Amino acid sequence: MRHAQSYRGKCTVITGGGSGLGLALAQELTSLGARPILIDIKDQDAGLPLEIADVTDADALAAAIARIGQTHGPIDLAIANAAIDLTGDAHTFTAEDWQKIIETNLIGATNLVSAVYPQMVARGAGQCLLVASGAGLIGFPFGAPYTASKAGLIGMGQALRAEAKPHGVSVCTICPPALDTPLLQSGHAKPGIDRQAFLSSLQKRPMSAKTAAARMLRGAQRDRSPIVFPAALSLGHRLAVLWPAFGEKLRADIVAKFEKYGRRD
Secondary structure, eight states: OOOOOOOTTOEEEEETTTSHHHHHHHHHHHHTTOEEEEEESSOOOOSSOEEEOOTTOHHHHHHHHHHHHHHHOSOOEEEEOOOOOOBSOGGGOOHHHHHHHHIIIIIHHHHHHHHHHHHHHHHTOEEEEEEOOHHHHHOOTTOHHHHHHHHHHHHHHHHHHHHHGGGTEEEEEEEOOOEESHHHHTOOBOTTBOHHHHHHHHOSSOEEHHHHHHHHHHHHHTTOSSEEOSHHHHHHHHHHHHOHHHHHHHHHHHHHHHHHHSBOO
16 A cells, blocks of 8 residues: 655645635645645635636736745645536537637646646655546546546546656546536536436436545545546446447447436427
8 A cells, every 4th residue: 555645734726726626625635734725717705825817827827826836835736626517419519618618627737737847846746636537537428528628637647647756746637426516516508408407317416525525635645546436437437448338338328318318398
C-alpha cells in the first residue's frame, strides 16, 4: 500500500469551488488541515477564501493564481473541477454548444495546469487532481460534448502523470459517477428532453458530493490514478475495455432508457 501523504497546511486551489463537488472537496480538505482557496466564475457565500475567474480565460485564471500565490504562498495542490453539461441528441448540438462545454471542462483544466504545473516542477513538489467522469470512460450517449471533454481530460492526465513523476509532482485523474450536485440538478437539456427522468432511470440514488470528495481525496493521498468509483463503474469500464461487445451493449441500454424516459410527450 502506498504511504498516504498529508494535506495538513497545504495551500490548495479548486476551480468550480463555490458549490457542489468543489465546495465538498474544500470542506473535506479543511477537515484534513489543508488551506483551500476557491476559484469560481461568480461570487459565492462559501465561507472560504475565493477568487472570481472564468477558467476559460487563461489570462484571468493565471492572474487569480498569481494573487493566491502572493497572499497564501506556493500552491501545493490544484484541483481542476469546474464543469458544465448539456443533455440531448448529438445532431441537435450546435458548434457553440460543443465549444462551450469543451472550453470549460477541458481547456479550463489545461489553463489551470498551465498556471500551476510549471511552478510545481520548479519546486520539485506538488499535486494536480483532474476531475474527469465515468462518462469519459465508457462514452455516454446523449452527452457527447461532455463525454468528449472528460475523455480528453483522462488522456491528458495519463500523459501528464508520466511526465510529472520524475519531477516529483503527482497527477491523479478522478472518474466519479453522477453525483448529487447542482451540475446534476440543474437540468441543462435541449428542448423536449427530460434530463432528470433519464438520469434517474440510470442511477436511482446519486452519490453525495461529500461521500465522493472523501473517496477522491483518499485515493489522491495515496497517489492512485485513475481513481474510479464506485466498484460497479470500475468493473464496467474494465469489462468494456476487455470485451468491446460489452461496452456496445452498455451504451445501447443507455440509448433504450433515454428513448423510454428521456423524451417529453
